[in-house]
Amino acid sequence: MAELLLELLSEEIPARMQARAADDLKRLVGEGLKAAGLEFKDARAFATSRRLALVVDGLPTARADVSEERRGPRVGAPEQAVQGFLKATGLSSLDQAEKRDTGKGEFWFAVIAKKGGPTAEALPGIIDAAMKALPWPKSMKWGSGTMTWVRPLQSIIALFDGKVLAGEVAPGGAMAPIRFGDATRGHRFLSRGAIKVAGFEDYVAKLRAAHVMLDPAERKKIVLAEAEKLCAEAQVALKTDDGLLEEVAGLVEWPVPLLGTIDAQFMDVPAEVLTVSMRTHQRYFVTSKKDGALANRFVVVANNVARDGGKTIVDGNERVLRSRLADAKFFWNQDRKVRLEERLPALKDMVFHARLGTQADRVARIEILADKLAAYVPGADSAQAILAAHLCKADLRSGMVGEFPELQGVMGRYYALEEKLPAAIADAIGDHYAPAGPNDRCPSAPVSVVVALADKLDALTSFWAIGEKPTGSRDPYALRRAALGIIRIVVENDIRLPLKKFFDADDLMAFFADRLKVQMREKGVRHDVVDAVFALGGEDDLVRLLARVEAVQAFLATEAGKNLLTAYGRAANIVRAEEKKDKTLASRIAGAPDVTLMEQTEEKAVASALADIERLVKPALQREDFAGAMRAFADLRGPIDSFFEKVTVNVAEKPDLRLNRLKLLNQIRATMDSVADFSRIEG
Amino acid sequence: MSEPSARLNPTCFQELILTLQDYWARQGCLILQPFDMEMGAGTFHTATTLRALGPKAWYAAYVQPSRRPADGRYGDNPMRLQHYYQFQAILKPSPPDILERYLGSLEAIGIDTTLHDIRFVEDDWESPTLGAWGLGWEVWCDGSEISQFTYFQQVGGIDVDLVSGEITYGLERLAMYLFDKKSIFDLPFNRADSEVPLTYGDVFLQNEREQSAYNFEHADTDMLFRHFADAEKECGRLIERRLPLPAYEQCIKASHCFNLLDARGVISVTERQSYILRVRDLAKACCEAWLVTQKKEAA
Numbered sequence A: 001m002a003e004l005l006l007e008l009l010s011e012e013i014p015a016r017m018q019a020r021a022a023d024d025l026k027r028l029v030g031e032g033l034k035a036a037g038l039e040f041k042d043a044r045a046f047a048t049s050r051r052l053a054l055v056v057d058g059l060p061t062a063r064a065d066v067s068e069e070r071r072g073p074r075v076g077a078p079e080q081a082v083q084g085f086l087k088a089t090g091l092s093s094l095d096q097a098e099k100r101d102t103g104k105g106e107f108w109f110a111v112i113a114k115k116g117g118p119t120a121e122a123l124p125g126i127i128d129a130a131m132k133a134l135p136w137p138k139s140m141k142w143g144s145g146t147m148t149w150v151r152p153l154q155s156i157i158a159l160f161d162g163k164v165l166a167g168e169v170a171p172g173g174a175m176a177p178i179r180f181g182d183a184t185r186g187h188r189f190l191s192r193g194a195i196k197v198a199g200f201e202d203y204v205a206k207l208r209a210a211h212v213m214l215d216p217a218e219r220k221k222i223v224l225a226e227a228e229k230l231c232a233e234a235q236v237a238l239k240t241d242d243g244l245l246e247e248v249a250g251l252v253e254w255p256v257p258l259l260g261t262i263d264a265q266f267m268d269v270p271a272e273v274l275t276v277s278m279r280t281h282q283r284y285f286v287t288s289k290k291d292g293a294l295a296n297r298f299v300v301v302a303n304n305v306a307r308d309g310g311k312t313i314v315d316g317n318e319r320v321l322r323s324r325l326a327d328a329k330f331f332w333n334q335d336r337k338v339r340l341e342e343r344l345p346a347l348k349d350m351v352f353h354a355r356l357g358t359q360a361d362r363v364a365r366i367e368i369l370a371d372k373l374a375a376y377v378p379g380a381d382s383a384q385a386i387l388a389a390h391l392c393k394a395d396l397r398s399g400m401v402g403e404f405p406e407l408q409g410v411m412g413r414y415y416a417l418e419e420k421l422p423a424a425i426a427d428a429i430g431d432h433y434a435p436a437g438p439n440d441r442c443p444s445a446p447v448s449v450v451v452a453l454a455d456k457l458d459a460l461t462s463f464w465a466i467g468e469k470p471t472g473s474r475d476p477y478a479l480r481r482a483a484l485g486i487i488r489i490v491v492e493n494d495i496r497l498p499l500k501k502f503f504d505a506d507d508l509m510a511f512f513a514d515r516l517k518v519q520m521r522e523k524g525v526r527h528d529v530v531d532a533v534f535a536l537g538g539e540d541d542l543v544r545l546l547a548r549v550e551a552v553q554a555f556l557a558t559e560a561g562k563n564l565l566t567a568y569g570r571a572a573n574i575v576r577a578e579e580k581k582d583k584t585l586a587s588r589i590a591g592a593p594d595v596t597l598m599e600q601t602e603e604k605a606v607a608s609a610l611a612d613i614e615r616l617v618k619p620a621l622q623r624e625d626f627a628g629a630m631r632a633f634a635d636l637r638g639p640i641d642s643f644f645e646k647v648t649v650n651v652a653e654k655p656d657l658r659l660n661r662l663k664l665l666n667q668i669r670a671t672m673d674s675v676a677d678f679s680r681i682e683g
Numbered sequence B: 001m002s003e004p005s006a007r008l009n010p011t012c013f014q015e016l017i018l019t020l021q022d023y024w025a026r027q028g029c030l031i032l033q034p035f036d037m038e039m040g041a042g043t044f045h046t047a048t049t050l051r052a053l054g055p056k057a058w059y060a061a062y063v064q065p066s067r068r069p070a071d072g073r074y075g076d077n078p079m080r081l082q083h084y085y086q087f088q089a090i091l092k093p094s095p096p097d098i099l100e101r102y103l104g105s106l107e108a109i110g111i112d113t114t115l116h117d118i119r120f121v122e123d124d125w126e127s128p129t130l131g132a133w134g135l136g137w138e139v140w141c142d143g144s145e146i147s148q149f150t151y152f153q154q155v156g157g158i159d160v161d162l163v164s165g166e167i168t169y170g171l172e173r174l175a176m177y178l179f180d181k182k183s184i185f186d187l188p189f190n191r192a193d194s195e196v197p198l199t200y201g202d203v204f205l206q207n208e209r210e211q212s213a214y215n216f217e218h219a220d221t222d223m224l225f226r227h228f229a230d231a232e233k234e235c236g237r238l239i240e241r242r243l244p245l246p247a248y249e250q251c252i253k254a255s256h257c258f259n260l261l262d263a264r265g266v267i268s269v270t271e272r273q274s275y276i277l278r279v280r281d282l283a284k285a286c287c288e289a290w291l292v293t294q295k296k297e298a299a
Helices: A015-035 A079-089 A119-133 A200-209 A216-233 A242-251 A271-281 A311-335 A340-349 A359-374 A382-391 A399-403 A410-418 A423-431 A446-465 A479-492 A506-522 A527-534 A542-556 A559-581 A601-622 A626-634 A637-646 A655-673 B013-026 B098-108 B171-179 B200-218 B221-240 B244-263 B269-298
Strands: A002-010 A042-047 A051-059 A066-074 A098-101 A106-114 A153-160 A178-181 A183-185 A194-196 A256-261 A285-288 A294-302 A351-353 B058-067 B083-092 B118-122 B125-127 B132-141 B144-155 B165-170
Touching (some): A002 A015, A002 A119, A002 A183, A002 A200, A015 A051, A015 A119, A015 A242, A066 A079, A079 A106, A153 A183, A216 A242, A256 A311, A271 A294, A311 B144, A340 A359, A340 A382, A340 A410, A351 A359, A359 A382, A359 A446, A382 A423, A382 A446, A423 A446, A446 A479, A446 A506, A479 A542, A527 A542, A542 A559, A559 A626, A601 A637, A601 A655, B013 B058, B013 B083, B013 B171, B083 B171, B098 B118, B098 B144, B165 B171
Antiparallel strands (some): A183 A194, A285 A294, B118 B132, B125 B132, B144 B165
16 A cells, blocks of 8 residues: 655645645546546645645555456447547557447447556556646646646656656646656745655655645644734734635745734724725734724734744734725725715716616615615604615715725715714615625614615616526626525515515516525425425515415424325325316316215215315415414314215216315315415425 | 846835846846836836737836826825836746746845745736736735736737746835835935935926826817827728837827826716727737737748
């Protein structure tokens, strides 16, 4: 058993691509090994900002000869098929293939003898193929070459069983091939010269000595631990941030967290502004005080052990932050001199979409929607909602949002508060883009709910009106997110909103239905129950729809529910089978059965149970007491069971009696279908 | 490779330029002079845009005054100018040690890598007007962007034969970092111990004020629209005559007219895209015509 070590050293690999590339390398080499019949015990891949590394354990040092058979085209197949077969099997002509009768005709067969031999001979081809197949999100050529990689490739370690594999990668052009070797380089600034390694363990140890921490998980651990230690000493709390941690760990080979200080003059700028500057633009971790407010310290993760202990680095970073925040503070001071209302005319110059007019047009539409929506949101003051809608996009013309677009809404809220507008209006401006995703906070204050709904409804109905609907993976205007946002706001706040009052496009309603289905499936609701309720059609109140789904799912979980479903299935099957034989039957069995035609007590019992149930179910449905409606159905089970035991439906000699019994069965189906289409429930 | 530079640790703006020129000359680059027309970035210089195409090797470095009319702030913003300087080095084909050479230039201008934190942060470059793109990084020193590094992949919509490594230093920003100044205008232009010591503001503040007024208030937009149309027409005519170099100058002219019109706010968002495409079409045609001459020469 032997070990394969592969390292691909390059210029700096974008942080966001590293983890995926390491996984891909492992997968592709693994597949290559398996295809070559080389079993292995374990494979692990790692990435740093300059290298991808892979170690495969437990490989055999040699393989036995194997013979493999492949069936080709039918004898006499077109030339093209024959050529394809020859190419795929590596045969030079059909003389090398065999004809065989498979029972379904005569086919060509290739018997390919795969020579076994030393594993070391198979590996270079596998490595080469994996490198060619590695799907970088973006890749490039360099020098005079034709090869593509994420950034220029510099060297390759390919060691098997402690020995360098014979192989190379040719970048092309006038460039020298990159030969497989046993040497790499350490940290760009903390190490000099080539490092020769004998195997994975040696590689990891020597890299560590050369200030390269190979394992991203370890780098993350160190960043977190060191950052928390620094914060504890400064008596602040680190705001953990997994996305940033991942990125920072990909920007360094030797993480050195350092603590910096925000200049006091900037601490009165809104915390969101400071955070965006630090986190998004500078990749700093922010910290908080005991009360949760932003603290004046930040953590920067350097990639260098500086000889002055990092003083210059901290100074430099504080300086950069100072100039960034000076900009932000400038905007904060300037922006507050202009009222939001005064910014509105400038929205006329901001195109929202070529066919949907400007942001000013959009605001006008949102205002109308807000007015209409306010009636459906308990506690929402419509005048406040309209004013909030009126001002919700004004901050797009502020200097701060021009510089930091991700602060849209957030800044509008601050500026509204500065103007002493009511908090409900300010909050509605701040909240109206929310929720931005499944984990984002969902607005709950009444005025916020109105404006957030209006914003999304406008986007959906407007883009729908010009035919810009999402297709497959294309959703450039994030309309799926808008629909999901509406669903969350409506459902989480229990808002009774008849969506059809806001649009009449059936396919937009269906779009909502699909989003809702996806969302409910993720929450573990049975998809067939969802389908059964949706199949009723005509429902545009999401809260009522969900209540119905919940009631049906709960009922089906009970013993009575399961049995009734079986009974329903039997009734429906008989009716359906008869309907198939006689196309005119459906119209003749609509409506209530005639009690005077009933001969057996069992059928009379069902009829009377159905009548009782209908008396209960209709008002229950009207009250939206879906659980109550489902409970009523439980009483139907006994009579139906007896009916099927004792009564023959298809009495050929008495056509009137048969028809009446079919009517009765059909009525069972119709009554139950008034709650959900039970034919869609999977038993 | 190279001798240690004679000019370690520049102390003023002009020494920074001299040091970079000296360094890149030692790396085998031609030291060219700025292109004598208004342009938005050093990339527009024929030494980059056109030389990046074709099968011939090309190492060059130069300072390019760059004009971005819309960035004018009347000299009020300490960090923004409508006229500034880029230092550009282009190495084609990119040598395997180009990053080490770049890091050498940082040492030369006084950035000690045993004290600072140098980082290569993903930043892909694209110029819609030149139909050009490449992959590379912003280079950060202690969190401050000090250079752009790009491997050109396409120019004028054409795949390059040889990949150029392009290094751009924003000189004012770099100088502010090196000399620890909060305002561009406070940068020492020459040495403090000079006979006539002057700051960047002494040299350029008035220019920023007047040019901002021109860019935003006084530029004659009818004239500029005319100039744009004329340049566009002339460019097409010259392409037909197979004169890519004069044709390209008309493309640069059109591009600058567009930038001025854009700063004057007379181009709507929808029109904007169409103007960019018109300039790109010119750039593309020039690049194609240039490539024909290069291939002919090489053949």
